[in-house]
Amino acid sequence: MNQEIRIVLVEDNKAYTKSLLEIIGLSGDMVCVETYATTGSCESAYSADAPPEADVILLDLKIPQKGGLSLVPMLRERAPDSAIVVLTSNDDYRTVLEAIKLGVVGYVLKDTSVADLRRIIREVNDGGSVIDPQLSRHVLAAFREDEGLESGLLSDREREVLELMAEGLVKKEVAEKLGISYSAVALYTSNIYEKLQVPNVAAAVATAIRKGII
Template identity: 30%
Template structure:
C-alpha cells in the first residue's frame, strides 16, 4: 500500500482525508497540524507521499516545503488546498511541491494523484494549468537571476522533458520511449544539470519560462 502523511491544521479535515484514502487502499501513516510537527512525523513515518495544506497558523505549507528541501528530503509533496491563487501555486512549485490539487477533488482524483506522485510523476489540477503557464512565462525565472544560462537540450532530452512535464514517472517514460529506466534516469540528471534546476518540477518551470517547452 502507498503510505501517506497528512498535514493540515484542521482535525476534521485530516480525519476525513484519512477515511477517504483508506477506502482507496492508501495507508495514512501519520498526521501533523503544522509544519514543525510535519518535519518530525515525516522523518519518523517515512511515507511515500506527503499531503500538505498551505495555509496553517504557525508554520505554513511553503515553510514546510522549504525545510524539507533544505534537509534533502526527497519525498514527493502533494499540495491539497482550497487556494488556487497563481502566485501561491508558483511559490509552492518553486519550493519543491510535485503536485497541486484543490480540495474539491473526488476521491478517485485524489487517489490517482497520490499514486502518480508515489510512482515518481507530477500532477497539477487542470483547472489552474493554463493560468499557471501564463504566469510562468511572464514572470521571473524560476531558478533565480544568478542561475547560469540554460544549455541546449538534445532531441532525446526534449522527449524526456516533455514526458516529465506531463507527469510521467521514469518507469512510464522508459516504457513510452522504449528505453531502459536507468537510461531515463541519466537523461533526467543531465536535463537538471543543463537547466540549472534542483529537481524535476524546477526543470519544467524553467523550460516553460524560457520557451524550451511550449
C-alpha cells in the same frame, strides 16, 4: 501483495482531514501513518532522531503558525525520499511556482475528485509529478504572450509538447493531439528535460515560465 503507500498528512481542517483519512483508508493500497495540524508539530516530528517514514506527504499551505510552504525545505532535507504534494485551495500562480521551485512534486486543488486524488498519490509514489490542470492553464495563460529572454531555448515543437503536458496530457495523448508518434514525444520530452536541466514535468513548467519560455 504490493506494499501500501505510506502517507503523512499535514492539514489543520478537522473535517477535511477526516475526509482524507476516509479516502486513504478505503483505497486498498494506502495508509496514513501520521497527521499534523500545525507547522510546529510537523517540525518537531521531523526534527526527531527517527522522523516519520512516508512515501507521500500531503501538505496544506494554510496551516497555523508559519504556513505549509515554510516546511518544504525541512521536509526535503529530513525526508528526501518522500514525495511532497501540496493539496490546497490556493490557486495563485505565484504560489504554484514558489512551491515547485522549493521542490514539491505535485500541486493539487482541494476540489480534486476522490478518484483523481488517489491516482495522483499513486503517480507521485511511482516517481511522477502533477500540477492540477486548472492551475497549469492559469499559469500558462499569464505568461504565454510574453516572448521572454530565453524563448529560443526550446524549439516550437518542444514548447508545444511542454504546454500540452503542463495541461495534464500524457505522452500518448500529446502524440495524438499533435499527430506525431509516441516515440517522437518521448524524444521531445527528453530534450526538454535536458535543456532545462530538470527531472520532471512540474519542474520543467516552473523553469520554463521563470525563464519566459512559455
